[in-house]
Amino acid sequence: MGAVGGSHRHQVWPSSTGLRPGSLATVSAVSKQRGPSLREQVADQLRAALLSGDLRPGVTYTVRSMASEFGVSPTPFREAILDLSSEGLLRVRPNRGFTVVKPDAATVVHIANVRRLLEIPATLEVARRASDEEVAELLDSAERTAHFADRDDLAGYVTADQEFHRQVLLLTGNPILVELSEKLRAQARMHAFPGLLKAGELLRSAQEHVALVRSIGAGDADSVREIVSHHINYALTSLTQMEPLEAS
Secondary structure, three states: OOEEOOOOOOOOOOOOOOOOOOOHHHHHHHHHHHOOOHHHHHHHHHHHHHHHOOOOOOOEEOHHHHHHHHOOOHHHHHHHHHHHHHOOOEEEEOOOEEEEOOOOHHHHHHHHHHHHHHHHHHHHHHHHHOOHHHHHHHHHHHHHHHHHHHOOOHHHHHHHHHHHHHHHHHOOOOHHHHHHHHHHHHHHHHHHHHHHHHHOOHHHHHHHHHHHHHHHHHOOHHHHHHHHHHHHHHHHHHHHHOOOOOOO
């Protein structure tokens, strides 16, 4: 990849298109499948590259060379970089490019604690008020995450996972809660996913989505609380499986 300084090990992960993520064909094919803007497509591919380890801390990546590798012009690539920067995943280096943000272990723990305070009561509220139709829609969304996980499609899974959790919290009717939780979850994924991939447990994580929706539909508060808490703990579990984190 287009990096300035440091070393970089390129890693290829499976894709639902059968093409290497980052190629023009991949972006075009995925766009036809899902229909988001090119900016969103590039952002999805960047998130997958972060989670797979293709983009790593300690390396400065140049926008022009990376945009070329992704097969897009610099403009949508810069826009995608700004999106991930607002999520706390990347840091823009003016006139140089961008770097990967990697919080230290203490920050990961703090994020998990805040997520518990936000997501557990919010999901319990959804379990109390969700209609049968809303539960059915959540189940469809949860099953999509399992579909991508079963195919080892990381880019597809990341997008489906984001959409699933967003759909759940949107049912609270609180857009501020949704925005805060999405930003925290984006940062937590940086630590949860490598552990899940290494342990081959991505599918199990996706299956928890399905179990969560069924618990929501049944109004089973104890099960909802347990599943959400376990899901949040993936990032903490990964801390014990990975090398010590470097402060950003």
